[in-house]
Amino acid sequence: MDSRRILTVSEITQDIKILLENTFQEIWVEGEVSNFRPATSGHFYFTLKDQQAVLQAAMFARANRELKFKLEDGLKIICFGKVDVYPPRGQYQLIIEKIEPKGIGAQQLAFEQLKNRLFKEGLFDPVHKKPLQLMPFRVGIVTSSAGAAVRDILQILKKGASFVNVVIRSVRVQGEQAAGEIAAAIADFNQFKDVDTIIVCRGGGSVEDLWSFNEEIVARAIYNSKIPTISAVGHQINTTLSDLVADVFVETPSAAAKIIVDKKNNLLAQLDGMRHELNFSVSGLINLLGKDLVALRGMLKSPLDRLLEKQQLLDEINERLKQNIVHYLDIACQKAKSLMEKLEALSPLAVLSRGYSLSVLEKDGLIIKDASRLKAGDKVKTILNKGAFVSSVEEVVENERKTVI
Amino acid sequence: MKEKQSFEEEIKRLQKIVEELSSSKLTLGESLKKYEEGVKLAQSCSSQLSEAQRKVELLMKKDGKFSLQDFAEEDSEEEK
Numbered sequence: 001m002d003s004r005r006i007l008t009v010s011e012i013t014q015d016i017k018i019l020l021e022n023t024f025q026e027i028w029v030e031g032e033v034s035n036f037r038p039a040t041s042g043h044f045y046f047t048l049k050d051q052q053a054v055l056q057a058a059m060f061a062r063a064n065r066e067l068k069f070k071l072e073d074g075l076k077i078i079c080f081g082k083v084d085v086y087p088p089r090g091q092y093q094l095i096i097e098k099i100e101p102k103g104i105g106a107q108q109l110a111f112e113q114l115k116n117r118l119f120k121e122g123l124f125d126p127v128h129k130k131p132l133q134l135m136p137f138r139v140g141i142v143t144s145s146a147g148a149a150v151r152d153i154l155q156i157l158k159k160g161a162s163f164v165n166v167v168i169r170s171v172r173v174q175g176e177q178a179a180g181e182i183a184a185a186i187a188d189f190n191q192f193k194d195v196d197t198i199i200v201c202r203g204g205g206s207v208e209d210l211w212s213f214n215e216e217i218v219a220r221a222i223y224n225s226k227i228p229t230i231s232a233v234g235h236q237i238n239t240t241l242s243d244l245v246a247d248v249f250v251e252t253p254s255a256a257a258k259i260i261v262d263k264k265n266n267l268l269a270q271l272d273g274m275r276h277e278l279n280f281s282v283s284g285l286i287n288l289l290g291k292d293l294v295a296l297r298g299m300l301k302s303p304l305d306r307l308l309e310k311q312q313l314l315d316e317i318n319e320r321l322k323q324n325i326v327h328y329l330d331i332a333c334q335k336a337k338s339l340m341e342k343l344e345a346l347s348p349l350a351v352l353s354r355g356y357s358l359s360v361l362e363k364d365g366l367i368i369k370d371a372s373r374l375k376a377g378d379k380v381k382t383i384l385n386k387g388a389f390v391s392s393v394e395e396v397v398e399n400e401r402k403t404v405i
Numbered sequence: 406m407k408e409k410q411s412f413e414e415e416i417k418r419l420q421k422i423v424e425e426l427s428s429s430k431l432t433l434g435e436s437l438k439k440y441e442e443g444v445k446l447a448q449s450c451s452s453q454l455s456e457a458q459r460k461v462e463l464l465m466k467k468d469g470k471f472s473l474q475d476f477a478e479e480d481s482e483e484e485k
Contacts, residue, residue, distance in 0.1 A: 134413050135454070145463060145476065154461060154478055163456035168476055169464045192464060192471050264454050267416070271454075274423045275447045281426035282440045289433055 010087065017085035020092055024083035029094060030102065031055065033075045044071060048079065048094065056093035058084075063097050069110035076102040111214055115241060118216070123223045124244045130228040132248060133196045135267055136260050138165045140195035140227070142185040145170035148203040149232070149253035156254055160261030167195055172212075173202035179215035182242075186221040186229070197260075198225060200242055201232040201253040213240040222246050232256035352385040359383075362390070371398050412453055419446040 007015070031048035038044050042061030047054050057079065064071075071077075081096040101109040118124065139157075143149045145168050157164050169188055171181035182200065189198050200222065202210070212218065213233045219241040222229050231246030232253045243249035250256050301309075344350065352358065359368045362379040374380070378393045422443040426436060462473040 134416060137412070140464070158459070161454075162459050163454060165459050166461045166476075167464050167473065168462070188464065188466055188471070268451065268454055271419075271447050271451050274419055275444065277423045277427060278440055278443045278447070281423075282436060285433065285436050 009090075013085065013087045013090060016092075017087065020083045020085050026080070026082060028078060028080055029055065030078045031076075033071055033077060034073050036071055036073050046071065046073075048077075056091060057081075057096055058093055059096040059099070067099060068106045069101060070113050071099070072113075078102055107211070111241075114214070114216055114219075115244070118219055118241065118245070123219060128223070129247045132228045132230070132259070132263075135263055136164060136197040138167065138195045138197075139260065140189040140192075140198045141166060141168045142171055142182055142189070142198060142200045143168070143202055143253070144173045147173065149173075149201045152203075152252075152254045153199065153201070153257040156257035156261060160258075161264045164260060167192075174205065174209045174212060178212035179218050182212060183215075183217040183221035186218075186225050190224075190226055193227075195227060198227050198229045199232060199253070199256045200229055200246065201256060202234070203253065204234045210234050210240055213242040215241070218242050219245045230256045230259065349385075352383065355385070357382050357384050371396050412450060415446050415450050419443055419450065422446070 029048060031050050034047045034049050034054075036044070036046040042064070044059040044064050046057050048057045049055070059067075059071075059081075078100045079094065079096045080098040081094050083092055084095045085092045100106060104112075122128065141150055141153060150168060154166060157166065167189075169185040171185045172178040173182070186198060186200065189195055200213070200218075202213070210233055213231070222231065222242055222245040228247045231240070231242045231249040232251070232255060233240050233242060234251065239249075248259065250259065359380050359382045360366065361368050361373065362381055368374065368380065374393050374396050376393050376395060379390055380393060381388055381390050422439045425431060426439055426443070431439065461476040461478055463476045465472045465474055
């Protein structure tokens with residue numbers, strides 16, 4: 001007689017099943033994901049482990065649809081669920097209802113994972129960034145037409161670039177429908193075509209408020225846009241996926257409008273500079289040609305001009321000559337005058353005034369200096385200071401000079 | 406879109422003229438012609454940027470067809 005209670009495998013498994021499943025109905029378990037295997041059925045199978053142990057885990061499709069982020073090996077998670085025993089295999093496993101990433105919010109993790117995936121796919125690659133128009137003339141704005149963002153942009157453009165036309169595609173910018181509407185609006189502008197720049201924007205808000213701009217559908221719509229896009233979400237630095245994908249991103253909607261105003265101001269300055277250069281080039285050229293012209297004119301002097309030139313030279317020489325002659329004449333005159341003065345001093349007439357007289361022999365007209373030349377009867381003319389008289393020689397006396405006087 | 410294209414073309418053409426003129430390889434006649442064209446282009450571009458008449462519209466879509474509606478700006482509060 002066998003008093004032992006012998007259980008079949010099924011029986012003990014059943015006991016274990018009841019024991020385990022009753023004990024571990026609602027439990028939290030913390031561990032690291034490894035050997036993650038998603039099945040075609042949609043169920044997830046993986047192993048939870050720590051340094052000393054492993055635990056098989058399953059998350060059925062019904063539950064894992066709610067997961068915001070992706071499970072992957074190495075991820076540290078906190079799971080909520082129950083232990084389940086699967087008799088056909090003699091295995092127990094954790095059936096997971098909920099998972100939270102450890103140390104980081106689920107949304108944040110989802111964001112990081114999506115960002116990583118899109119990065120690997122090349123959506124943020126600078127080679128895909130399109131340059132903005134030299135000057136946007138017709139801007140499409142994807143935002144809520146009632147929001148502050150559109151008002152800010154319109155005001156700045158009106159003040160700084162009032163020639164820029166604006167087309168608004170109004171969308172919700174938060175809530176569950178927002179991402180889909182934003183993505184559709186970007187696609188609409190691409191279909192509509194009649195804008196040259198798209199600004200995707202909304203004003204500041206909490207991380208949750210801005211979340212639509214982190215959705216994959218928005219990132220892809222921006223990436224697929226043929227029209228250059230500017231992303232301007234929020235009021236400070238909290239980079240969204242839309243920022244990372246866009247061709248240009250700025251912190252605020254106002255900054256997006258300022259890009260356009262700056263472009264205009266730069267262009268105006270550039271135009272001014274070019275106008276200056278045009279004037280400078282042409283006036284330089286004209287100056288240069290003017291100098292050439294003067295030189296050429298010199299070479300092309302007419303014969304008449306040359307004649308006139310020579311005549312002028314002649315006139316000048318003449319004038320100089322004339323002046324020289326006058327000068328010499330002056331000198332000659334003075335010389336003559338002084339000579340005449342000298343002559344006058346020597347004139348015998350001057351002596352006469354002092355009481356002397358001159359006697360001239362009438363027959364030969366010579367002055368009588370020697371009495372021996374005279375004979376009695378000769379006629380002699382005596383000249384006095386005033387008047388003269390004629391006398392006849394009565395007697396000739398030789399060597400009598402001193403006694404007479 | 407039309408004005409934008411012509412604007413970019415005009416700016417490019419103007420830049421080319423400025424370069425050509427400063428290289429001074431042109432005759433006086435050519436230079437003056439380019440100069441005249443350049444001044445006209447600069448004028449045209451500047452006036453496009455000074456245009457004060459803008460349009461603000463809402464893009465609507467119904468049954469896959471687009472239409473534009475005037476957008477009423479409420480800018481009075483800022484200008485007070």
